[in-house]
Amino acid sequence: MPELILLDLNMPVFDGFDFLNSLPKETFDLSNTRIIVLTNSSNPKDMLLVSSLNVAGYLIKPLTKEKIETIF
Template sequence: MLKILIIDDDEITNFITTTNLTKMGYTNNLVVTNGQEGIDYLLANQCPELILLDLNMPVMDGWEFLEVKERLKICPDTPIIVTTSSGRPEDMEKTDSFNNILKYMVKPIDFEKVSTLLLELHKNKIC
């Protein structure tokens, strides 16, 4: 079963995300509320098949999460969808410097696009 790690500090977004993923048949979802919790989870568990990552969070933001994840080579092949409220072009461009970013998605999350990406991942056997 596909495991999806959601790293986002917004409770409403997390509820909407897990509800929509469950409706699409993806029920193995784990939510953590900041990048440090995400790193801790990745270090202690098997890599998820997908990470949904917010950028603006307390404790450790999404940028710091990406930097630590790459520096420590944690789950290097796990694809990431960045989900953020920032539509700034410079943020979109900055994600290009990180590995395995599948998509930069400005909230609200477009679950039709997420579904298409998940189907594509399955088709290409990336996850």
């Protein structure tokens, strides 16, 4: 399993919310995987919804060295 997943919320057809809601928790052990939302959305509704899901962080694009350092 990956140690880190950078997940964009705004993807065509199957967005980040779809991905998070469709993860079969019984099949995949993600206990050692950190999911970081990396998106251009600063919408408070998106931030609130993401906070209720199993993610380790929320970063707004553009990605910078300083933002990457906050992940680790």
